Amino acid sequence: MPLLRSRKRFCQLLLMIILGILSFLVSGAEFSAEIKQGDIAKRSDEYFLSVNIDYHLSEKAKTALQNGVPLYWNLLVKVKKSPDFFWDKTWLKVAKRYQLQYHALLNMYRVKNEDNGEVHSFSSLSSALELMSVIIDLPLINKALLDPEHQYLCLIKLDFKRDDLPLPLRPFAYIDPQWYLSSEWTSWPLKK
Amino acid sequence: MDIMAPEKIKPPVNLSVLILFGLILLSLQLMSSAMQESSELSAMYSWLLLFNTLGSVVLLVLVGANIYALLQHTKRREAGSRLTARMMSLFVVLALAPAIIVFYFSMQFLHQGIDSWFNVEIDRAMEDALELSQASLDQRMRGQLRQTEQLIDQLEGFSENAATIEIEHLRELSGASEMTLFSKQGRIIASSSNNPADILPSLPEEHIWLQLRQNGFFMALAPVHEHELMVRVIVTVKSLESQYLQALYPVPVRIADLADSVEFASARYQEMSYLRNSLRMSFSLALSLVLLMSLLAAIWVAFISIRNITAPVKELVKGTKAVASGHYDQILPVMAQDDLGFLVESFNDMTNRIAQARDETRKVGVEVENQRAYLETILGNLTAGVISFDETFKIRTANQAAYRIFRVHVNQFVGKTLLELVETYVELVEPLKSIQHLLENADDIWQQRIAFLGPNGRQELLCRGTPLFSQEGFRVGSVVVFDDVTDLIQAQKNAAWGEVARRLAHEIKNPLTPIQLSAERLQLKLANKLDSSDGAILQRSILTIVQQVEAMKEMVDDFSEYAKPSKKQSLNVNISHLIQEVLALYTLREGVRFKARYQSGLQIVNGDPVSIRQVIHNLIKNSLEAVGLEGLIEINVHRVLKNNTDFIEIALYDNGAGIKEDQVEKIFEPYVTTKVKGTGLGLAIVKKIIEDHGGAIWVDNGRKVGAGFIIQLPACNSELS
Structure with missing residues (x-):
């Protein structure tokens, strides 16, 4: 019986550690981005998404940026049935990929759209973030791909790529809430 | 295994x-x-x-x-x-x-x-290099700002159409890659580019316009492509209506590369420093x-x-x-052929041999045990009690017959002496002490007959003892074998007395009748022939002969009675009732008082009521003869516990002449009497009857007046319960 008691105690300890880690990660929501003012428009059988994103860079993220560390975000878009089952098909794609980097020589913030290679330079961080904030008429999906019998949802998430941080920063970025800069999934219904 | x-x-x-x-x-x-x-x-x-x-x-x-x-x-x-x-x-x-x-x-x-x-020098050098690059580019930008401002003068006074032609000239003159004239509202008035493919000029962004309106000029370096830099200069053209001239000057590739290199190294170093x-x-x-x-x-x-x-x-x-706990069948698995494996194999060999030795020992042990059990069975079934002792006379073994004879589980006293046994069983004090004494003092085989009043009544034991010696001649203990010969002795006595009585009857009693008849015939024949004096002598002599013959007959009858077994039947007899019945026969006698006390409850003994009645009769008759015409005879009946055994005690006292001290010892022997008349067999018969019933009788010496007899008979316990 002492063995069973010690096993129970060990399980309790493990549970407490997991809960501690979870609560620690949840507390990182302070710096997560927010998806605001989304709109889905349908033009000639194609759905387009316009959305406004609010970035909240933590001090650590800003310091890293100032020291030349490039930051990467992916805008993830998902279309799925509502309600959905796990066997239902889900369309997931990386709609946009941004790189934000500070250039000390020019004292400018440079935003690069990784999809088309477009580079924009800004003298202030807020201007650079503003560029990344506004997404207008992002093509989502063709109506032909959707089953007219069902309702669909469009889900959007801004995903901060901690895996693209410099290698020494990565382990700490996973446990430091200041590096949780992603947004939650936000959904809108696709109108028929 | x-x-x-x-x-x-x-x-x-x-x-x-x-x-x-x-x-x-x-x-x-x-x-x-x-x-x-x-x-x-x-x-x-x-x-x-x-x-x-x-x-x-x-x-x-x-x-x-x-x-x-x-x-x-x-x-x-x-x-x-x-x-x-x-x-x-x-x-x-x-x-x-x-x-x-x-x-x-x-x-x-x-x-x-x-x-x-990382060290301070490199850190400083990196910062300086970056600052130098910035200063150099800044100086270049300022120069190009001044150059653009000088170009404004040449544009003043030109109409919008003329400005289109002039701007081409100015761009070539200044070395700018692109030059554009904007209206105040940001409309393109004229534009010129060294790249004919560029249809639209580079348009300033909102924040540039804001800065332009605030400062009147704008100057900045901007990256064009991945590794190309361009200086954007915008100045205000002060004519009738404010216009803006934007000039884009390419930074020479070498300078751009150098700046890029410095920036890359600086950024890399700063990043590393940060990380x-x-x-x-x-x-x-x-x-x-x-x-x-x-x-x-x-x-x-x-x-x-x-x-x-x-x-x-x-x-x-x-x-x-x-193995230590006795499991010699343990065979261990040989897990490897190394030293430990060799050790395990040796261990297995050892246990195997021990197991074999153990089996043989066990076999011998079983045989010895069988022999011992056999001997124990024989001893247990012997009618004679057998007790063995060690050299310190402590009990080692005792058989079942010992219990039967002593009514004591002698087996439970192994390791103790007989004297210790006596402390618990006081009734056995006489035989056990005798045996202990004989054990301690005998150096050879001994034999002794021991009589005692035990739990079974009066018992007589025939004990034979043998000291045991080791092969070296040391005394290692002793063995006592004893038999309860009470019945045997009694039977022998009975047989002997029976034979004597038979012979007496045959040899003595048979001639008495012819003697008596002959004497009576002599009287009959001679009475009339003799004179009166002779006749009187004859009559007295004949009377004497007849009386003596009668006396002899009575004596022979008594003797015959004494020889006969007294316990002819075995019944439960209530002693109190029996004494009351006997006393009833004597109460009419004047001058003699009887005083009887009986303890409450039943006083039952197992025996022959006729014999016991005879005992009471004999004793009362003796007392009556002792007290004479007047006297007191007391009879007390009560139950006593003696030697853990219940006895019914009958005490009979009179206030007669009493018994002389020298006669007390032999009063119960045959032919011993204090009376003038009597055969001397009365008390002997009484003693014989009492002993035949497992009881005892003795003279109460403590009495100062008259005589007193005490009889103890084993009580019948089944009736008591």
Whole structure:
């Protein structure tokens, strides 16, 4: 019986550690981005998404940026049935990929759209973030791909790529809430 | 247990452990490779780190569980646990000490190595280089601003159409790559570019317009493509209506490359400097993880290996314990053909031989036991009691007959002397003391007849004792064999007296009748022939002859009565009732008072009522003769507990002449009497009847007046309950 008691105690300890880690990660929501003012428009059988994103860079993220560390975000878009089952098909794609980097020589913030290679330079961080904030008429999906019998949802998430941080920063970025800069999934219904 | 077939010598670790070790090494190598930024594995760095951390946790749990199990085994003092603990401690100390030393110095070198990448001079140089580049570019921008401002004068006074032509000229003159004239509202008035493919000029962004309206000019460096720089200059043209002239000057490729190089190096250095602590921690983490995993894996494998090594030792300890507790059939499995295997084989041979010896001993023991049981059976079924003693006269064995005779479980007093037995069984004081005395004093075979009043009434034992001597001649104990010869003696007596009575009747009583008849005939024939004096003499003589013949007849009858067995039947007799019945016959006699006291309750004895009645009659008659015409006869009947046995005691007292002291000893012997008349067999018959009933009778010496007799007869306990 002492063995069973010690096993129970060990399980309790493990549970407490997991809960501690979870609560620690949840507390990182302070710096997560927010998806605001989304709109889905349908033009000639194609759905387009316009959305406004609010970035909240933590001090650590800003310091890293100032020291030349490039930051990467992916805008993830998902279309799925509502309600959905796990066997239902889900369309997931990386709609946009941004790189934000500070250039000390020019004292400018440079935003690069990784999809088309477009580079924009800004003298202030807020201007650079503003560029990344506004997404207008992002093509989502063709109506032909959707089953007219069902309702669909469009889900959007801004995903901060901690895996693209410099290698020494990565382990700490996973446990430091200041590096949780992603947004939650936000959904809108696709109108028929 | 089956003997396992000998196996080949096995390595201390098996294949699965080697595979695990390989996986751990691979994982650590992958993580090490992933730490290189340029490596393709760098994207998997976090996963590898997590995997290795989880691996460490799993190993930690395994090691922890093993340590816990080992501690439990050690606590329970299980076989081989202490050896395992000692070996594990030794291994951990030997493995941990160098590992920690290497780890400590590795960390030192690592931190020093990382710190050596950075120093104040390089830091300063990098900052200066960047500042120099910025100053150089700034100077270039200011020069191009001044140059553009000078161009404004040439544009003043031109109409919009003329300005289109003039702007081409000015662009070529200034060396700008593009020149555009904007209206105040931002409308393009005129534009010129050195690239004919550019249809639209580069338009300023909103914040540029804002800055332009505030300052009147704008100047900035802007990256055009990946590695190209361009100076954007916008100045206000002060004509009738404010216009803006934008000129884009390309930065020479060499300068752009140099600036780019300086910026790259500076940014890289700044990034590294910023990541210094993270880098240090990251490397420390990786190194710690490598050390932890290696150590934990080594300790875990050590547990497995040491367990394999100590397994035969454990088996040996278990086997030894089993042998120590008498299980000689223990055969241990031979796990390996090494020294321990040889030891196990030797152990198996040893236990096998011990088992054989044990079996033989057991066989002999069984035979001895059978013999002993046989002897015990014989002893137990003997009618004679047998008690053996050691050299200090303490009881060693006693058979069932001893209990039957003494009514004492002598077996329960093994190790004690007979005198100690007496303390518990007082009624046996007489025979036991006698036996003890004889045991202590006899050096040879002895025989003794011992009579006592035991729980079965008066008993007579025929005891024979033999001292026992060892082969060396030392006394090692003694044996006493005793028989209850009460019945035998009584039967012999009865037979002897019966024979005497028969002979007396035949030899004495038979001639008495002719003598009496002859005497009576003489009187009849001669009475008339003799004179009166002779006739009187004849008559007296004849009377004397007849009286003496009658007396002799009576004597022979009494004797015959004495010789006959007195306990002819066995019935429950209530003594109180019986005495009352007898006394009723004497109460009419004047001058003699009878005083009888009976204890309440039943006074039952088992015997012949006629014989017991005769006893009472005889004693009362004796008392009546003793008291004469006046006197007092007292009879008390009560129950007494003597020698743990219930007796009915009848005490009979009179206030007559009493018994002389010299006659007290032999009063119960035949032909002893104090009376003028009488055969002297009365009290002998009484004693014989009482003894035939297992009782006893004696004269109460303590009485000062008259005579007193006390009779004790065994009470019938079944009636008491």
